[in-house]
Amino acid sequence: PGDRVLELGCGTGAITRYLGETGAEVTAVEGSLARARVAAARCADLPNVTVIADDLQGAEVEGPYDWVTFIGVLEYAAAYSAAEDPYQSYLQAAMRHLEPGGKLVVAIENQLGLKYFNACGEDHLGKPFMGIQDLYQRHGGPRTFGRQALSRVLARAGLPQQQWLYPYPDYKVPSIVLSDAALAHPDFQAHDLLLRSDSEDYSDNRQRIFDEALVNRVLAQNGLLGDFSNSFLVVAQRPEQQAWQPAAMAWTFAAVHRHRGMATETRFVPQAGGSIRVTKRRILPHEPSTLPLADGHTISLNTQDSDYFPGQQMAWAALAAHVRDGNVPALVEALRPWCETLLFAAQVGASPLLPVEDEAAALAAAGMPCAAPGQGATAGAGETAGEPGASHAATPPGTSGTQAAGTPAAGGAPGSQLGSRGRPLRLLSLPGGMMDLVPFNILASETTGRHQVIDQEWEVSCPVPAGWVLTRGVMHALQTGLVPHDELGSIARVVIALADACGYHATPDDVERWLALEEQFLRAVSVKAVSHGLYTGTRRPVPMVFQTLASQAHALHEQQQHTLRAEEKAEGLRQQLAAREQENVANNAGNDGEEGDAEADCECGDEEGDNFSDEAQWGSDVIEGWKGMGVELPASVKTDNVKDLAIAVCKAWQGLEG
Numbered sequence: 001p002g003d004r005v006l007e008l009g010c011g012t013g014a015i016t017r018y019l020g021e022t023g024a025e026v027t028a029v030e031g032s033l034a035r036a037r038v039a040a041a042r043c044a045d046l047p048n049v050t051v052i053a054d055d056l057q058g059a060e061v062e063g064p065y066d067w068v069t070f071i072g073v074l075e076y077a078a079a080y081s082a083a084e085d086p087y088q089s090y091l092q093a094a095m096r097h098l099e100p101g102g103k104l105v106v107a108i109e110n111q112l113g114l115k116y117f118n119a120c121g122e123d124h125l126g127k128p129f130m131g132i133q134d135l136y137q138r139h140g141g142p143r144t145f146g147r148q149a150l151s152r153v154l155a156r157a158g159l160p161q162q163q164w165l166y167p168y169p170d171y172k173v174p175s176i177v178l179s180d181a182a183l184a185h186p187d188f189q190a191h192d193l194l195l196r197s198d199s200e201d202y203s204d205n206r207q208r209i210f211d212e213a214l215v216n217r218v219l220a221q222n223g224l225l226g227d228f229s230n231s232f233l234v235v236a237q238r239p240e241q242q243a244w245q246p247a248a249m250a251w252t253f254a255a256v257h258r259h260r261g262m263a264t265e266t267r268f269v270p271q272a273g274g275s276i277r278v279t280k281r282r283i284l285p286h287e288p289s290t291l292p293l294a295d296g297h298t299i300s301l302n303t304q305d306s307d308y309f310p311g312q313q314m315a316w317a318a319l320a321a322h323v324r325d326g327n328v329p330a331l332v333e334a335l336r337p338w339c340e341t342l343l344f345a346a347q348v349g350a351s352p353l354l355p356v357e358d359e360a361a362a363l364a365a366a367g368m369p370c371a372a373p374g375q376g377a378t379a380g381a382g383e384t385a386g387e388p389g390a391s392h393a394a395t396p397p398g399t400s401g402t403q404a405a406g407t408p409a410a411g412g413a414p415g416s417q418l419g420s421r422g423r424p425l426r427l428l429s430l431p432g433g434m435m436d437l438v439p440f441n442i443l444a445s446e447t448t449g450r451h452q453v454i455d456q457e458w459e460v461s462c463p464v465p466a467g468w469v470l471t472r473g474v475m476h477a478l479q480t481g482l483v484p485h486d487e488l489g490s491i492a493r494v495v496i497a498l499a500d501a502c503g504y505h506a507t508p509d510d511v512e513r514w515l516a517l518e519e520q521f522l523r524a525v526s527v528k529a530v531s532h533g534l535y536t537g538t539r540r541p542v543p544m545v546f547q548t549l550a551s552q553a554h555a556l557h558e559q560q561q562h563t564l565r566a567e568e569k570a571e572g573l574r575q576q577l578a579a580r581e582q583e584n585v586a587n588n589a590g591n592d593g594e595e596g597d598a599e600a601d602c603e604c605g606d607e608e609g610d611n612f613s614d615e616a617q618w619g620s621d622v623i624e625g626w627k628g629m630g631v632e633l634p635a636s637v638k639t640d641n642v643k644d645l646a647i648a649v650c651k652a653w654q655g656l657e658g
Helices: 014-021 033-042 074-080 086-095 147-156 180-184 190-194 212-221 315-324 328-344 359-366 466-478 491-501 508-525 545-590 593-600 613-628 642-657
Strands: 004-008 025-030 049-053 065-071 098-109 161-168 176-179 231-237 250-254 264-270 276-282 290-294 297-301 428-430 442-444 451-453 458-460
Touching: 004 014, 004 086, 014 025, 014 033, 014 049, 025 033, 033 049, 065 086, 074 086, 074 098, 086 098, 086 147, 098 147, 147 161, 147 231, 161 180, 176 180, 176 190, 190 212, 190 250, 212 315, 290 508, 297 508, 315 328, 315 466, 328 466, 328 491, 428 466, 466 491, 466 508, 491 508, 545 613, 545 642, 613 642
Parallel strands: 004 025, 004 065, 025 049, 065 098
Antiparallel strands: 098 231, 161 176, 161 231, 176 250, 250 264, 264 276, 290 297, 297 458, 442 451
């Protein structure tokens, strides 16, 4: 607030409006008169914002400014500048408006962004692999730069002091922003934030080669994560200035599809001594944070600060198993520690959200302890998964924030069986503050083995079905990542198998009710349209290009082999027909007139005299042979008439060829 900002190339004013709302004094310059008019209308009620339609390099504005921004602009310099070096020309034009301690902000796509290696179209050209092969136009077209190349461009302009930030999935609509400090911190798992960050292909090419989350993890391990970020956000300064430092080392935003009151910003702030503090706030605190869910019950958003726990989400194991194996046993094995953690915290008794008819009788039949009215018998003894709304809650060294994986739970423990199916999962519930106990919100430390529950931001005003939490965890886990082959069948199949592995049973109808409840929750907190059908499959509709091509090649090979076999059989039949025809001619030549007359009087004869009663079996064999190749001959074809068979075979073969 109070800073003077010059936005060069403001477009239709989306960033302009935001800057104005922060209280900054904003001057926005746009080269397109039509876009400038839209930006001016967008900010008409903000007296601290001025929009000017003018050339970006020659605009006369009342500087100097604390900040000058190029948001998605520098890559177009060659298209609008006739200078020998258009990028230096643009940067020099910007720098003349900076006050001595001012800062230039550049947001631009990375020429070497990971998504471009994954078959996404280059954002400006719309074709895959154009940027990474440096196939930009020599003059007059857009182009981007890799990290090292862009750093040199800025340094050559007199801006060697640079702070690099990495927005994901890109700078246009970022949900995650990492800094160099985040990538360098020994305890901060930067790649862990990227598990569910999907790159956007603006050319709408839906083919992919690999799963980017898994590759990002390897890049982070090798110190290359920033170099392959899809976009850069650079704060550049003159060398004599004191280096600008961001307020946090990383940010995450949950805002795009949520209701206004549910939008949040999370910051990861380094502390003295090397620790990290996680702070979470509502972006619009004046908006309601409690909304109706179902049957008079509500859903609320809780925001709490916490200490950072250095671990990785349990969902990584599920992602790796899904991509590597793609079958139910592998997924069950990967998700079982999380499922046991969830069930350990459960209570015996159905949730008011999905009541069970004659619950006491159902509990008695299942051999599960009945609770007194208003109370729930705990399904697992020991620690619970944390207080409602807890985030990064502390746990004793060497223990889990919920339980050690595999710890038995009383009254329906993992492995205890009722008949062959275990105990009904629909008779278990969790406290309302644990509805978000999904694999993404439990961290596992690779060094200590501890588990930590984090980010329990949602709280329902009543106990929730444990099966719903299990189902939503499976659902979101299976919608993460790109899977080359998938033998899972459905979410219900995985949920039922996972519950069964932990000593409980669920039915397809149970899972359908839990999915419907998840849809109800998403409709309550999200402004994005939700269709139940979106959540019954197991993968996002993004095919893997190599596997798709391999599948198509396999199908083509199979078709070619089938055609070859059909042609071989057809040739055999043609030879048999020719041999039979020659035999008929020879037989006719040897017959005397009396036999010919008798033959002509035969019930099955014809004018040609080429029908024989001993042909019937052979004709039936011919028809069966064609049927084996998937071709049905007409029922009217006579099995003892060689001519009819030959004509029918030729017609059928022509149809097959067609």
